Amino acid sequence: MKPSNLNKRDLLLLTKLIKEIKKLPGVVCIVQIGSSTYSKSYKDIDLIIFFNDIPPPELKEIRNRYKKNKFWIERAHVNKYKISRGINFFIKFFNHLNTKKILYGKNPYEDKKIALTKLDVASYIGYNYQISELYGLSYDNVLSTSLNAMLTYKNVFPKNKEETLKLFKETYPKLFKFLPKNPDYYLRKTNESNFKELYQFFSESLKFFSK
Numbered sequence: 001m002k003p004s005n006l007n008k009r010d011l012l013l014l015t016k017l018i019k020e021i022k023k024l025p026g027v028v029c030i031v032q033i034g035s036s037t038y039s040k041s042y043k044d045i046d047l048i049i050f051f052n053d054i055p056p057p058e059l060k061e062i063r064n065r066y067k068k069n070k071f072w073i074e075r076a077h078v079n080k081y082k083i084s085r086g087i088n089f090f091i092k093f094f095n096h097l098n099t100k101k102i103l104y105g106k107n108p109y110e111d112k113k114i115a116l117t118k119l120d121v122a123s124y125i126g127y128n129y130q131i132s133e134l135y136g137l138s139y140d141n142v143l144s145t146s147l148n149a150m151l152t153y154k155n156v157f158p159k160n161k162e163e164t165l166k167l168f169k170e171t172y173p174k175l176f177k178f179l180p181k182n183p184d185y186y187l188r189k190t191n192e193s194n195f196k197e198l199y200q201f202f203s204e205s206l207k208f209f210s211k
Contacts, residue, residue, distance in 0.1 A: 029105035
C-alpha cells in the first residue's frame with residue numbers, strides 16, 4: 001500500500017484502519033477514491049470496502065469511529081446474490097475511475113463489461129433518492145452519485161464533484177435547469193433540511209430515464 005498525497009497523520013490512520021477492516025469476515029478489496037488519491041488539498045479520505053457477502057455489522061462501528069477524522073467509508077459486495085438495482089452503473093463507473101487506488105485485494109469487477117441501460121440508471125436514481133428520504137442516509141452524496149449515474153450512461157467519467165457538475169450541465173442541459181440555484185452547494189451540503197429542494201430535479205430525471 002503506497003497511497004500518495006496523504007499527510008503523515010492521515011497515512012498512519014489509514015494504515016491502522018486497513019488492518020482493522022482486513023480482520024472483518026469476507027473482505028475482498030479495499031479501495032481509496034476521491035481527491036485524496038491525486039491532490040494534497042483533499043478535504044477527506046474516501047474508501048470503498050468490497051465484501052463477498054453483505055457487510056458485517058462491525059463495519060458500522062468502524063465507520064463511526066473514523067468519521068470524526070474525515071474518513072468516509074462506503075461498502076459494496078461482489079453481487080453474490082445477483083442484486084441488480086444500481087449495480088450495473090456502479091460496476092461501469094468504478095472500472096472507468098482511473099484515479100482509484102487498490103489498497104488491498106483485487107478489483108472484483110476487473111473483467112466485467114457492462115452495457116448500461118436507461119432502466120439501470122432510473123433504478124439507481126429512484127433507489128438512491130428513496131434510501132436518503134426514508135432512512136436519512138447519504139444525503140451528502142445522493143446528488144453527486146446520481147449525476148454520475150447519468151453521466152456514466154453517456155460514457156462520461158468526471159474526476160471530481162466539481163467536474164461532475166460542469167460535465168452534467170454540458171451533457172444534460174435540459175435536466176440541469178431543474179437543479180436548485182447554486183447547485184454546487186448541494187454537491188457537498190445536502191442534508192435533511194434542504195433535501196426537499198432536490199425533489200423536482202429527481203422527479204424530472206426519473207421521467208427522462210424511464211421513457
